[in-house]
Structure formats: structure tokens, C-alpha cells
Amino acid sequence: MTERDRNAGKIPEEGDRVAMKGLARYRLLAATLVVLLAGLSVLAAGCPRRAPEEDPGAEVTAGGIMIRGSIADAQTMNPIYVADTASGDITHHLFQNSLMAWNREVELVPNAAESFPEVSADELIYTFRLRPGQTWHDGQPFTSHDVVFTYESFMNPFYTGPRRADMAMFLGYKAYVGELAAAKRALDAKEIDQEAHDRRVTEAFEAWRALGAVRALDDLTVRFILETPMAIFLTRTAGYHIIPRHILGEVHGRDVKDHGFSRNPVGSGPFRWKEWLPDQHIALVGNADWEGGRDGKPPAHSDELVTRVIPDQKTLEIALEAKEIDFGGVTPEEYERFKAMPHLRLMSTPTFAYTYLGLNLANPLFQDVRVRHAISHAINKEVMVDELLMGHGTVAWTHGSPARWDYNPDVRTFPFDAARAKSLLAEAGWTPGADGILQRDGVRFSFLLQTNLGNRMREQAAVVIQSNLKDVGIEVEIKLVEWATFVSDVLLAKNFETVIVGWSLGVDPDAFSIWHTEGGPFNFVSYSNARVDELLEEGRRVGDIDRRREIYQEMQAILAEDQPYVFLFYPNAIHAVGNRIRGEIKVSPIASPLFYAEDLWIPAALQAGPHLN
Known part of the structure; x- marks a missing residue:
């Protein structure tokens, strides 16, 4: 074990001027996950698998080409814009330079930082010291200025990626984002033109930067100032890959996404x-x-x-x-x-993932909760698990994963019951037309279901859904879309009636970007619930593990009741x-x-x- 191995796993000493109460929260979370995932690793190891044949003199050797197959191409190599698994799988190998990270034992450890940060007694100031000697692949030094540039890029008014909301704990965030929204309203109302809008938001950005929420104290030291203590700062916000200032620092914020770096990146990883x-x-x-x-x-x-x-x-x-x-x-x-x-x-192993049928709640067809309950009752999820997953997974009833520490096993369920589905639809005013398809006020209950081409599991699930819903009088047309187009023109554009897609969730249960009313582009279905918003905000602030579990389990119960998605199944990953x-x-x-x-x-x-x- 190297010195860095020992340091990565140790609790900071009193002399480190760390608020132990705050860091103890993260250590408890890590310990909880270690116990849980140890059991899951045993489960994965217990699945049938073959060991490689022994080679004479099989010692570690360099060389060779490892080849992975992927059904989807990447969208970007700029990690601050990554919003899909295919891109993230690649950038993970190129960068690996986040301040903090989860190691293979699911312990929160320093990564680009040389140790846990110094934290002020009020848990509002975090100071990281970077490991010296780190470089980018072009030989330029990796410094605290790169860290500052990355986090300022998330806050740049022209940033169009999905992660600005994860900076919500930063000093001045709320006032700054409020000013951006006000400028957008003025532009939409034609009170100002585009040039005036851009000038206004740029001035707001510079005013926020002047607050010093993220600041390089020297080449290897970076300080963050928070407006409020936030549990996800170390477990999530400090876990994003860093991008090089020396390449992108002079690029206008609106041009960063499409800069050549996104297709020809310079990283700092293995x-x-x-x-x-x-x-x-x-x-x-x-x-x-x-x-x-x-x-x-x-x-x-x-x-x-x-x-x-x-x-x-x-x-x-x-x-x-x-x-x-x-x-x-x-x-x-x-x-x-x-x-x-x-x-x-x-290897077949549980995951932090689930597959769902997303219902666009801006569409009047899906705004009555009785209709959403009916659709959920009408779909035979048990058949999907038994015949599509062949038992490699379980039925999903809510957001989350049975493999994760915050999962609520006691939420409301909607077992397959076509008669109950028909009854609920009738209560909502839908009656059979001459062709058997339900109608109300002259509108047929018919919608388009889109999913990504090439994902056989989702394609098969779409066929099951189409058949099940036809049995209760709902007409479904299926459309398969190439992955890149599906992400950009369907999901992120919210250009759909229904979709089958899935989430691969992280270690921390924060789901602000998915479910909060102001969460951002990942709230594909335009869901809004005031109590869920409150829970998501509290869950980000609270450090106590037991309270966080209560928060997220209540949120899962509400989501199960509201059914903004029809939650389908938690699949195992078969590698x-x-x-x-x-x-x-x-x-x-x-x-x-x-x-x-x-x-x-x-x-x-x-x-x-x-x-x-």
C-alpha cells in the first residue's frame, strides 16, 4: 500500500482544521455503501462465470488493444456537457481528475486533491490542496486555475449543459440565477434585444465571479465558499471532471460546447x-x-x-x-x-439503474393522475421481468434502486390489473369509440411511443406496452430513433408524448436535476410537485444519513403515487x-x-x- 493509499482512506486529523462533524457524515455514508456493495459483489461473483485459461508465465505485460462494443456512439468529449452514458464511458478514461471520487470499495476519497479539504467550522468554506506534479496530456500543468475555470464554466450564462443546478450551494448562486431568469423574461417579452440580453447576463456573471465563490489561492490551492451547508458538495459537486483552462479559457461561453476540444480532447487520465x-x-x-x-x-x-x-x-x-x-x-x-x-x-449484477415509460406531463392526455395510474395497472411489468429480463432484474415501482441505501421498499404499487385500468379510465371520462379506442370530447386516446433504435430490451418493452394498452382501449404507435437524435431532438428538446428510456443513477441519492421543478433539462417529463421540491432541497443540505434516508424515501413514495413515469423494471447488468x-x-x-x-x-x-x- 502506498502512502497515497493510506491517506485516501484515513479520517483527517484534528490538526487538519477540518470540521469533523461534516466529514463524519461522508464517512458514514461510505461505510453504509461498503457494507451494502460488499453483498452485491458477492452476488455478482456468485453468478456463473468462467475463469480465463492459465497462460505459461502469465505475468503483467504491456501492449495489446482492448476492444469494447457499444450500441451508441458518444455525443461529446467535453465532460461538462456529457449527458449520456456512451460519452461518459469514454471521458471517464480520459480525465479522472475530479477533486473527489468514489473508489472501487465505494469509499469517498481524494482524487486530484491530495487530501480531504479543510472545512470551516460553519461548513461554508472548503479549501482543497491539489496533488503536485499533475499534468494534462499535452504536458501543461494541471492547476487550481483549471478547477476554478471548470466551475465557473458551469455558471457561465451561456452554458447549456445539464449541471448548473448542482452548483446551487455556491455563494451568490440564487441571486445570480434569478438575474439570468429576469434577463430571459425581458428578452422573451421583447423588452430588450439579444445584444442587450447578452450584455446584461455577462455583467451578472462578472458580478458573481467577483464574490469569490470559487477562487485559486495559488497554483495548487482552490477555495470554495458556499451560501449554505450542502451535503452533496463533496459527494457530487466535487466529483466532476476538470477541463483545461489553457485550451478553453479564451473561448466565448457560447462556443465552448461546439469547440474542437469536444471532438479532440486533451485530458489528464490513464x-x-x-x-x-x-x-x-x-x-x-x-x-x-x-x-x-x-x-x-x-x-x-x-x-x-x-x-x-x-x-x-x-x-x-x-x-x-x-x-x-x-x-x-x-x-x-x-x-x-x-x-x-x-x-x-x-457476470450478472444489480445496478443503480431503472427503465421507465416517461409520460410528457405537458400533454393533456397524461395530466389526470387516474389516467397515469390506469396506464401503470395496464402494463404487465411482471411479464417484462420474467420474459424480457429472464429473471435478471426486478419490477420497479419508483425512482431509485433496491441496490442503493436510500431505497424505499414500501411505496404504493400498481400490479397488472386490466379491469382496474379500465375502471380508472372510465372515471376519468374516457369511453370506447366505434373502433374500441377510447375517446373523450372528440379526442382519441392515441399516442406515439419513442425509444432508441438498437436497444432490443426497450424495443421489446415497447411492444409489450403497445399490446397491453390496446387491451384497455389505448392506441400506441412505436417509433425507433437513432441514439444521438433521440437524446438531442427527443429527450432534451422534450419533443415527445411518451418515451422508454432509463436512468443510471449515482452513489448519492440527490435527484434534483431529474425531479425538481427548476431542476433543468433532465426533468424530461416536466414534473412539478411542491413537496418533492422541498424534499430535494432539504436532501441536498442535510448531512445526517438517517435523515437523508427518510427524505428520499418520502420522495420515492410521492413519485410512486404521482406516477410521472410508469416505472418498469430494475435490470441487472449482464457483462x-x-x-x-x-x-x-x-x-x-x-x-x-x-x-x-x-x-x-x-x-x-x-x-x-x-x-x-
């Missing part, structure tokens, strides 16, 4: 950028100069990490079977067949890994087999890629 051929592959190369991030890990062992875009699940599985890729997901229906393949190891891959592969709800790709390696005799033996 893998460097090589190339991106859209809809074909993204290639990274091992960074031999990396001195280690979390846990003081060594540089990447493989020469390259390639993500092949294979937009159809069946085609991806064929590539796994043909040894064309090393890593990929397998559908539950293929689990037993792939388990028998000698060149693969299979397939080729047996030429060596090293510790530890999966958990927060870590896929490639999460620590820098720890994996390929024996010299098997480094034939990219065309695998």
Missing part, C-alpha cells in the same frame, strides 16, 4: 485521445506518463482502448461470439447460451468479458468490467488485436 470516427469507433491510447489517480494506480497496461460502435444489440452479440470484441453487454435471453462459450466470462483479458475485474452497481481499464492487461501471446484470435 488514457490519451487518439481518434473518433463517428458511428464507427473511438480509440484511446495508454498514457505511459500517468502517475495514477484514485488509489495511486499505475499507468495503463494496454496500448489502446477502442470502443466500436455497433448500433444493434444482436450484431454486438455476434461480435462477442466471433471474438471481435472483448467487452459487451448480453441480453438476458442470450445469457445461458453465452455462459456456455469457453472464451467468455459472464461479457473475453478470456484474453487479465487483471482484477470487479463489477458493482457503480463499476462495469472496464471501469478500471488501466488495471487490465493482455498476455503477450494474445495481443493480436484489433482482429482478435
Whole structure:
């Protein structure tokens, strides 16, 4: 164990001038998660899997190309704009430079910071000291000025990404965001033109910056000043990847998203950028100069990490079977067949994810809660788990995950009951028309259901929903949309009636950006509930674990009652890994087999890629 390993896991001493009460909250949370996830790791390990064949002299060797299959291409390589799993999977390997991070034991540890921060007694001032000697992939030093630039980028008035709300604890945030909203109202009312609007919000931004909410005290020290104590500051806000000021610092805020950096990034993690051929592959190369991030890990062992875009699940599985890729997901229906393949190891593990049918609450069809309850009763979720997931998952009744510490198992449920669904629809004024489709005031109960092309599980769930709802008099048309278009033109644009999609949640249960009325673009369905807003705000502030559990369990109960989504199922993740891959592969709800790709390696005799033996 290195000195950094020991420091990463230790509780700061009194002499560190840390408010122990505040940090104890995070340590308790980490301890809770360690106990929980230890059990889940056992469950994952207990699933049938094959060990790789032993190689003569199988010692750790550098070289080779590891190949992953992905059904979706990435959207951006700028981590402050990442809003999809495909992009996040890549940027994770390129950056790994957040101030704080969760390690493989699900402990909150310093990452780019050399230790836990110094925290003032009132828990409003956090001072981080960065590890010296960190560099960007172009050789420029990684400094506190990069940290300040990143967090100021989230606050820039021209930032259009999804994470500004996670800065809500910063000094001056509320007044600043209020001024942005006022300027937008004035522009919409044509009281000012675009030029005056831009000048007004820029002046507001500069006034906020002058408050010093985020400030570099020297090249390796950064200070944050909060307006109110906030539990998620260390567990979430301090966990975002940092972007390089020396590349983007002179770029206007409105141009950062589409800057060349988003397609040709410079990171600081265990893998460097090589190339991106859209809809074909993204290639990274091992960074031999990396001195280690979390846990003081060594540089990447493989020469390259390639993500092949294979937009159809069946085609991806064929590539796994043909040894064309090393890593990929397998559908539950293929689990037993792939388990028998000698060149693969299979792992089925619970996740922090769920799949749902999202109902656009701006659409009058879905504004009556009785209708939402009816739709939920009409859909046979048990059949989805038994026949689509083949038992690799459980029925979902609310937001969250049974694998996470805040989960509420006692919320209201809506078991399959077509008769009850019909009764509720009748109460809401819907009656059968001549063709059997329900109608009210001359409007047919018919809607479009969209989901992403190539995700077989979601495509099959759409067919089940279409059949179930037809039985109660609701007409559903299914449309499959290419992933990039689905994210940008359907979800983020809120351009849908219903969608099937899913959430992969984090360790911390904060869900402000998903459910709060002012949460931002991730509130796809335009949900608004005053009590949920209060709970989300309190949950961000409170540090006591037991109280936070109460808060989020009450929120889950309200969501189950309101049914802004029809919650469908909590799927297990089924991972397939080729047996030429060596090293510790530890999966958990927060870590896929490639999460620590820098720890994996390929024996010299098997480094034939990219065309695998």
C-alpha cells in the first residue's frame, strides 16, 4: 500500500482544521455503501462465470488493444456537457481528475486533491490542496486555475449543459440565477434585444465571479465558499471532471460546447485521445506518463482502448461470439447460451439503474393522475421481468434502486390489473369509440411511443406496452430513433408524448436535476410537485444519513403515487468479458468490467488485436 493509499482512506486529523462533524457524515455514508456493495459483489461473483485459461508465465505485460462494443456512439468529449452514458464511458478514461471520487470499495476519497479539504467550522468554506506534479496530456500543468475555470464554466450564462443546478450551494448562486431568469423574461417579452440580453447576463456573471465563490489561492490551492451547508458538495459537486483552462479559457461561453476540444480532447487520465470516427469507433491510447489517480494506480497496461460502435444489440452479440470484441453487454435471453462459450466470462449484477415509460406531463392526455395510474395497472411489468429480463432484474415501482441505501421498499404499487385500468379510465371520462379506442370530447386516446433504435430490451418493452394498452382501449404507435437524435431532438428538446428510456443513477441519492421543478433539462417529463421540491432541497443540505434516508424515501413514495413515469423494471447488468483479458475485474452497481481499464492487461501471446484470435 502506498502512502497515497493510506491517506485516501484515513479520517483527517484534528490538526487538519477540518470540521469533523461534516466529514463524519461522508464517512458514514461510505461505510453504509461498503457494507451494502460488499453483498452485491458477492452476488455478482456468485453468478456463473468462467475463469480465463492459465497462460505459461502469465505475468503483467504491456501492449495489446482492448476492444469494447457499444450500441451508441458518444455525443461529446467535453465532460461538462456529457449527458449520456456512451460519452461518459469514454471521458471517464480520459480525465479522472475530479477533486473527489468514489473508489472501487465505494469509499469517498481524494482524487486530484491530495487530501480531504479543510472545512470551516460553519461548513461554508472548503479549501482543497491539489496533488503536485499533475499534468494534462499535452504536458501543461494541471492547476487550481483549471478547477476554478471548470466551475465557473458551469455558471457561465451561456452554458447549456445539464449541471448548473448542482452548483446551487455556491455563494451568490440564487441571486445570480434569478438575474439570468429576469434577463430571459425581458428578452422573451421583447423588452430588450439579444445584444442587450447578452450584455446584461455577462455583467451578472462578472458580478458573481467577483464574490469569490470559487477562487485559486495559488497554483495548487482552490477555495470554495458556499451560501449554505450542502451535503452533496463533496459527494457530487466535487466529483466532476476538470477541463483545461489553457485550451478553453479564451473561448466565448457560447462556443465552448461546439469547440474542437469536444471532438479532440486533451485530458489528464490513464488514457490519451487518439481518434473518433463517428458511428464507427473511438480509440484511446495508454498514457505511459500517468502517475495514477484514485488509489495511486499505475499507468495503463494496454496500448489502446477502442470502443466500436455497433448500433444493434444482436450484431454486438455476434461480435462477442466471433471474438471481435472483448467487452459487451448480453441480453438476458442470450445469457445461458453465452455462459456456455469457453472464451467468455459472464457476470450478472444489480445496478443503480431503472427503465421507465416517461409520460410528457405537458400533454393533456397524461395530466389526470387516474389516467397515469390506469396506464401503470395496464402494463404487465411482471411479464417484462420474467420474459424480457429472464429473471435478471426486478419490477420497479419508483425512482431509485433496491441496490442503493436510500431505497424505499414500501411505496404504493400498481400490479397488472386490466379491469382496474379500465375502471380508472372510465372515471376519468374516457369511453370506447366505434373502433374500441377510447375517446373523450372528440379526442382519441392515441399516442406515439419513442425509444432508441438498437436497444432490443426497450424495443421489446415497447411492444409489450403497445399490446397491453390496446387491451384497455389505448392506441400506441412505436417509433425507433437513432441514439444521438433521440437524446438531442427527443429527450432534451422534450419533443415527445411518451418515451422508454432509463436512468443510471449515482452513489448519492440527490435527484434534483431529474425531479425538481427548476431542476433543468433532465426533468424530461416536466414534473412539478411542491413537496418533492422541498424534499430535494432539504436532501441536498442535510448531512445526517438517517435523515437523508427518510427524505428520499418520502420522495420515492410521492413519485410512486404521482406516477410521472410508469416505472418498469430494475435490470441487472449482464457483462461479457473475453478470456484474453487479465487483471482484477470487479463489477458493482457503480463499476462495469472496464471501469478500471488501466488495471487490465493482455498476455503477450494474445495481443493480436484489433482482429482478435
